Amino acid sequence: MSEKNILEMQKISISFPGVKALDKVNFSLREGEIHSLLGENGAGKSTLIKCLTGVNQKDEGKILLDGNEIQPSGPHEAMELGISTVFQEVNLCPNLSVAENIFVGRQPMKRGGIDWKEINSRAYELMSRFHLDIDVTRPLSYYSTAIQQMTSIARAVDVKAKILILDEPTSSLDENEVQLLFDVMRDLKAQGMGIIFITHFLDQIYAVSDRMTILRNGHLVGTFDINELTKFELVTKMVGKDMDVIFNLQRAKVFKDADYMLKAEHIGDISHINDISINLKKGELIGFAGLLGSGRTETAEMLFGATRAVKGDIFIDGQKTQIRNPFDAINADIAFCPEDRKRDGIIGDLSIRENIMLAVQSRKGFMKPMTKAEQTELADKYIKLLKIATPDCEKKAGELSGGNQQKVILARWMADNPKVLILDEPTRGIDIGAKAEIQRLMLEMCTEGVSVIFISSELDEIIRCSNRIVIMRDREKVAEIDGENCTQQDILKIIAEGAA
């Protein structure tokens, strides 16, 4: 690794309506370096990358590539300048062959036509550099995600890139595939390429990176050599300090002899979670802590049947229950508020009333429709109870603020009287006041005997509300600790270092 910077981003600022996404962030990349870019969701990592690849235009600052100022207007121009990006989702065409995906748009020509022989042999050569001996003439969709990922890297590399950006390339790869990718990365590094590596897996950062830059809430926390920070310090810097807003909340009271409402024993699906066990008592609130991608959501989806658990047993209220799909879960009185409320939860074009009555109606069956009066009564009850800010229940749910939308989803499941309520990031992207309100509601439901699983990236709210905290890391449950007597430091330490 030389000391020469091939890329310098100086005092980059970008604002979106209402948010300062990046605030005077500096970033530099050396020749032959693997540089990790870190931060929790919304920290500004992707905004910085999008600025570099010309997807978003910066408001202030300078980008210098080899000392010359550049201003790419889009990914294509950035590519021509030598900045190639490989995204988390494979951005290739599944119907084209591996070889063609590498060369499409710049195929070598011979005698007035595309030279397929040349394409196939050059592609084969590139892939064998990655130690992959495959038939490059088969369609891309024929191969595993890892090979598809390698294909996009091959494409990126073959355009003579100086800078390669890898945006979470490992999230869908298994251990061996990750090692293969790392070998390729080290190879490219030895050839002098600068690599920007984004991942949520901490171990991977330490395995390949030379330096790391940490962002938080659009601000630069700092750039460090890889040996300069321990994992623990790194996580602390990523997540930041306590919120200094005071919430006055009472943890749910769980009786020692309370029955287990939900017991999951060694459940797993093949692809995401291997083996996890959860015990949840009546009226208890369990928090799921862990970084993004640690398997929190996947576990929740498995409990709700959104992905099917292929092994292990689930007991609801002492009864062994088959949960093959969400319908089974709803019948077993499990409710689930998904992470992305816009996409998976709220139906924006329907009114608040219709959104709230959905779960109740679907349980009653569509043969027995609720009368409009019943619906309105139900909706009005919850609007009042949850203090949803709306003139009446006929307002479209999509027009509400994020916090109020979240309350509507909560109301939908509360109206259904669930025994187990799973909330995945219910407080993401809503303001502090609404956060406190949602947390208060969760705890109130616990006192009424509902068992709650609460998933959040914000440790302080997990600690504030949970009776017990399940800590996940790299798709495994690494610890389960008591919620009352723990600090953020304890959790961070476990997240950073593995089992307590």
Next chain:
Amino acid sequence: MKSHMKKQSFITRITNPKYIMVYATIGIFFVIYGFGAFLYGDKGFTTIRTFVNLFIDNAYFGISAVGMTMVLITGGIDLSVGAVASLTGMFIAYGTSVLNLHPLVCIFAALVMGVGLGLLMGCVIHYLNVPPFITTLTGMFFARGVCSLISRESIDIKHPFIDSLASWKIYLMKYSEGSWVKIKPIAFINFNVILFIIMIIIGTYILQKTRFGRNIYAIGGNEQSASLMGLPVGRTKVLVYGFNGLCSVLAGISYALYVKSGWNLSLQGGELEVITCAVIGGTLLTGGVGYMIGTLFGVLLKSVIPALITFNGNLLSWWGKIATGLLLLLFICIQRFVVTSSSKRK
């Protein structure tokens, strides 16, 4: 650079899963053709004349199917082709019979109209982001409306140029006893058949040998990826609809030569026949997959069924529609199967 590419065995090359659909089409064509040969071989089903007639009677569908195949590969659809072909016939008929223009002038006007309409629809589809179904439906109504504006009566085409072009034919010969003689029963190919074959060759060249053609596949595979890979998505889509307009006009000319008249209601539903040809030829309606050779056999497969019914002599011709429908259903099921089984490997 030294290439280390292993020589692929012939078997691995031809068993590449991307050819499954084409094999299915060719296979089913030969099964049905063999079935006909078995039943009606003695009545002359196996003669070259019967085979060549499959081309002669369906050339106009085939010519249009070349453009349609490309449109379908991009993931789009074009419902205007029947109406545009019909309008081309009206141009030629009205132009020669009423305005006393030379047919070539009429054909030129039709080309400007067809390609222009295609490009316009392409622009609306890409830049205004209107679904192809709606856009081309509008194009269809427009072209059909103009047909009726020109005339609501059928107009005969009587022009020496058209007559000579329509009656021009090459007899198939064989070498016997020291001289070339016409084969018996007499078989010939005409202008339409040659145009059809040329269009298939041009289509194959475009799809397999040009960057433009490969971009068509890329767009059909994943339009967003294609644009992220820096491919000219907009230009390609617009040109594909333009090319399809060209094919529609050529199909219209071919049809005019075949029936020697222009009628405002001719080729109604023709667009669906053309789409059927492409789909039973192995082109995926969801885009990204399709071959010209498949489309060629799709046309033959679709036309061998009515031929069978003619040879039978007792069946009503509607059975042909039913058989075509079943065939289409079969192919859509095969496609579904191929798509799901290839994505299962992930």
